[in-house]
Amino acid sequence: MRRWIVLLAFAPLIAFAETGYVTDNLRLSVYQTADFSGSAFRTLESGAAFEVLSRDRLAAHVELEDGVTGYVRAAYIVFDPPARLIVAQTQAENDRLNRQLEDLRASFAEPAARIEGLEQQAADLSSQLDAATERAATLEDENASLVRRASSYQYSVPLTWVGGAILVCLIAGFLFGLWWVDRQSRRRHGGIRVY
DSSP: OHHHHHHHHHHHHHHTOOOOOOOOOOEEEEBSSTTOOSOOSEEEETTOOEEEEEEOSSEEEEEETTSOEEEEEGGGOOSSOOHHHHHHHHHHHHHHHHHHHHHHHHHHHHHHHHHHHHHHHHHHHHHHHHHHHHHHHHHHHHHHHHHHHHHHTTTOOOHHHHHHHHHHHHHHHHHHHHHHHHHHHHHHTTTOOOO
């Protein structure tokens, strides 16, 4: 039971612990002489590049990028880029790639909008084509039905025509009969009409 009380007492201290890191920031002094006497005339930051002209166990004769020569402590020279420089280069490359990505996104924005418009237009045309195909199928069915009906009435005459012809024949026959009776009556009676 006492152990739990002790652990609970130290729990706030454990909860607020922070993670720390060792810095890789180093300043290297450049001197005029190999014994490092006198004061340094320049300070180099971690990651600065220079050419090593000669070196021994303690000192290295170097030429800086601007052509100035001097001596630095040999123990602080590394021939692989330090982590700080690698991180800076990586960050710069990352920033460049992000800018390039944004440029590419911007350059593809207009074609993407155009593609989206064309896809919408294609969808509209596809729906119109489906509707037209459906309408064509309906019209083909109606046409086939009309062709079947027409073939069943191929040798028949419409009833209205037959009725009209009968009516014309009846009227013509009646008129012809009147004329014929009148003619025969006049011929028998010497040209006089008798009814």
